[in-house]
Amino acid sequence: MVKEVFIGVDGGGTKTLTLAVNNEGKELSRHVSPCSNYHSVGEDLAKASIYEGIRFVLNQIKRENEDKEEDVQVKSICLGMSGVDREEDKKMVIGWISELLGPNVPCKIYNDAIIALASGTDGHLFGIVVICGTGCISLGFNKDGQTTRSAGWGPLLGDYGSGYQIGYDILRHVLRAKDETGPKTSLTKVLLERLNLTKEDSLISWAYDPKNQNWQKFAQLSTLAFEQANAGDEIAILILNDAANALFEYISSIVKKLNLANEPFPLIFAGGNIERKSMFSDLLIEKIKAAYPNADIKIPNREPVFGAALLALNNN
Known part of the structure; x- marks a missing residue:
């Protein structure tokens, strides 16, 4: 046998x-x-x-x-x-x-x-996946087997909506608040606490530390935006909304290039930032449902x- x-x-x-x-x-x-x-x-x-x-x-x-x-x-x-x-x-x-x-x-x-x-999709190549972890990418297939992708270029070339970008945006807004070129945000306090720093000036050494230059350390800050958005911080909400807009644009580009707008298709969420329910995933789902009611959003088990x-x- x-x-x-x-x-x-x-x-x-x-x-x-x-x-x-x-x-x-x-x-x-x-x-x-x-x-x-x-x-x-x-x-x-x-x-x-x-x-x-x-x-x-x-x-x-x-x-x-x-x-x-x-x-x-x-x-x-x-x-x-x-x-x-x-x-x-x-x-x-x-x-x-x-x-x-x-x-x-x-x-x-x-x-x-x-x-x-x-x-x-039970092993079938049809539909769209959007992945948001440290980086992000969206990719899809139509029923004719045509495929295309969007994003996935890496942080230096613009993975907007990624965990890296959310972490970077936290740093950017905290420093704008420090310079008084942007509004104050509760992200300042929690960011300094997370990094065991006492003042914003120390972020320079942390960001440019030659012994610790990796994308993950920026992406690991993204959870602060999730926490502070839930607490009502307007800047944190803005950061997550910008990220959701970016992911939505990637998905939309796939829908348009594969002509999926007028037919049902599975849309798979993957990656730690959108696999769990949060304000971020809720914002993204809201945008998708408004534009593509035929999308069947799934988080794989x-x-x-x-x-x-x-x-x-x-x-x-």
């Missing part, structure tokens, strides 16, 4: 999650391995992380089926990889998979936003790696 297995991989910037499902989409095994973004860790470590995950889930399934005398056969694999967008990158990763599983196992490589979409596994199962 043969046990058919379908594998999904979510290769993120911090970790790699591998998931195996059966032909009914039921989870069989999963594993977490290190980062597999080769731009961050290099080709050898990225390849090793992917191999670790695949080998683990297959070995676990084989052990659990020893008494059933079943051969475990990988029917298809799908990888959602951060940093793998160019055809040259995809060919490299497909080559790794061929070395491990053999050249006859179908292998698809997608942007990690696509598997986030698939996690909310499954992880993106499940979307990758379902794409493998559907062999998209």
Whole structure:
């Protein structure tokens, strides 16, 4: 007997999650391995992380089926990889998979936003996903298989609406209040407390610290806007409204380019800033419903790696 297995991989910037499902989409095994973004860790470590995950889930399934005398056969694999967008990158990763599983196992490589979409559409490539975490991106497919994206350019090139941008805007408004070129805001007090600083002047050292230059430290400030908006601070509300407007514009560009305005379509929310109910997500939903009443807004109850596994199962 043969046990058919379908594998999904979510290769993120911090970790790699591998998931195996059966032909009914039921989870069989999963594993977490290190980062597999080769731009961050290099080709050898990225390849090793992917191999670790695949080998683990297959070995676990084989052990659990020893008494059933079943051969475990990988029917298809799908990888959602951060940093793998160019055809040259995809060919490299497909080559790794061929070395491990053999050249006859179908292998698809997608942007990690696509598997986030698939996690909310049962593995079907139709609809729009908007992701808002440290960065942000929106991506979509229509029923003809046409696809397009908006945003995802990174903080330096304008990921407006992202966690990074919300954190940056907090700093900007706090310093405008300090200069008396903008209104006072309760964000000043909570920002200084969060960073263990006593005055705004110290923000210069924090922002330009050469030992701590990363986008995440700005994005981690975004929760302050959520908290103070709930407390009624007008500047915090303004920041969240500006961010919601930016995400709405990305979604609108996808709707227009794919001609989805006049038909029902799923709209998947992903990323920590919009997956949970908040004033921010409420503002965004309000804008979407007013403009696109046919949009079916969903927050997936499954992880993106499940979307990758379902794409493998559907062999998209």
